[in-house]
Amino acid sequence: MLVTMLLLGLVYVILVAVALAAQAGVAIFLIAAAFALQIFVSDKLALRAVGAREVSPQEAPELHAMIERLCIQADLPKPKVAVMHTAMPNAFAMGRSQKSATVCATTGIMELLSPAELEGVLAHELTHVINRDVLVMTLAGFFATIASYIVQFGFFFGGGGDSDDDDGPGFLVVLLVAVGVYIVSFFLMQALSRYREFAADRGAAVITGRPSALASALLKISGTMERIPQTDLRAHAEMNAFYIFPANAKKSLFNLFSTHPPMEKRIAALERLEAQLQGTGR
Numbered sequence: 001m002l003v004t005m006l007l008l009g010l011v012y013v014i015l016v017a018v019a020l021a022a023q024a025g026v027a028i029f030l031i032a033a034a035f036a037l038q039i040f041v042s043d044k045l046a047l048r049a050v051g052a053r054e055v056s057p058q059e060a061p062e063l064h065a066m067i068e069r070l071c072i073q074a075d076l077p078k079p080k081v082a083v084m085h086t087a088m089p090n091a092f093a094m095g096r097s098q099k100s101a102t103v104c105a106t107t108g109i110m111e112l113l114s115p116a117e118l119e120g121v122l123a124h125e126l127t128h129v130i131n132r133d134v135l136v137m138t139l140a141g142f143f144a145t146i147a148s149y150i151v152q153f154g155f156f157f158g159g160g161g162d163s164d165d166d167d168g169p170g171f172l173v174v175l176l177v178a179v180g181v182y183i184v185s186f187f188l189m190q191a192l193s194r195y196r197e198f199a200a201d202r203g204a205a206v207i208t209g210r211p212s213a214l215a216s217a218l219l220k221i222s223g224t225m226e227r228i229p230q231t232d233l234r235a236h237a238e239m240n241a242f243y244i245f246p247a248n249a250k251k252s253l254f255n256l257f258s259t260h261p262p263m264e265k266r267i268a269a270l271e272r273l274e275a276q277l278q279g280t281g282r
Contacts, residue, residue: 001195005140008188011181012143018177043094043102043134050239052084052104059083063110067103070123074207076130079103088228089113089221092242093125094134101129112224113217120204120214121221124244127203133196137241140192144185150178193241193259201266202273211273215266221245222263 047054057064064081071078079093079101089109095101103125110118128134205211222245225233233247240246241259260266 001192001199004188004192004195008140008185008192011184011188015143015147015177015181018174043096043100046094046239046242047082047102047104050084050236051086052082054080054082054102063105066115066119067122067126070119070126070207074123074126074130076126079126079129083107083110086232086236088232088236088247089224090236090243090245090247091121091125092239092244093128094242095129096135096138097132098129101134103129108224109221112220114213116208116210116213117217117220119208120210121217121244123204123207124200124214126207127200128196130203131196131199133200134242136196137189137193140189141185144182144189147178147182147185150174151182190257190259194261197260198266198269201270205270205273205277209277211270211277215270215274218245218263218266218270 055063060081060083063083067081068078070076077098079095079098080103082102082104084090084104084106086106087108088106089112091103091105091109093101093103103122105118105122109121113121201211201214204214208214225245225247236243236247246258246260
């Protein structure tokens with residue numbers, strides 16, 4: 001995870017250095033400022049986009065009680081609790097800090113899982129909150145988004161060809177570097193996302209003391225997800241990086257395009273943790 005973050009930092013330094021050398025620093029600053037403003041409202045926008053609604057303890061007493069109990073075990077401030085009305089069994093956490101976090105569960109996952117399995121899933125999401133994973137991934141994607149904007153604006157405005165000799169080559173260099181940064185950072189961010197899912201699985205096992213419950217939950221979620229129409233899953237695809245199990249998960253070459261580790265690797269890691277906790281593992 002550290003190596004991935006360092007590599008991301010390196011490609012972003014290259015982008016900034018080239019932009020400054022090409023005198024495009026002002027444009028990058030303006031794009032960065034606009035993107036920074038989105039960070040403060042992104043969680044609310046995401047919850048609204050998927051139709052999730054914050055619920056009170058009176059509306060969802062069992063869910064609130066479970067999250068409160070897990071937060072006491074994890075020594076974590078209780079986040080806001082939300083519910084998304086969909087048959088898709090899933091859960092996610094949002095918020096840039098522990099104090100502003102929201103944990104959301106779908107009605108589908110609450111109907112599908114046993115209490116112990118649901119605890120494992122919620123502990124996974126609370127570990128994301130503890131590790132500030134939403135903020136980490138947002139910051140990791142900061143310059144990747146800037147590179148994406150540069151590429152989009154570059155192709156949109158760059159076809160004029162009336163720029164002078166000094167500006168033309170500088171613009172072309174920035175555009176080519178932005179394309180390279182976007183491609184490299186995409187794969188690095190996917191890798192970072194997979195590592196953080198492993199970390200959240202481990203954190204859930206530590207909080208609950210029952211890795212097998214989370215493993216059982218993941219198997220149930222995976223099996224149920226396969227029976228949900230692809231049209232319904234595609235509607236949730238933009239939130240894949242935040243869900244405990246991605247909607248319309250597909251195997252890809254070496255899993256380079258996946259936001260989550262392969263199911264079999266997650267289960268194997270949880271089984272090793274179970275063995276360690278039971279004193280039978282090495």
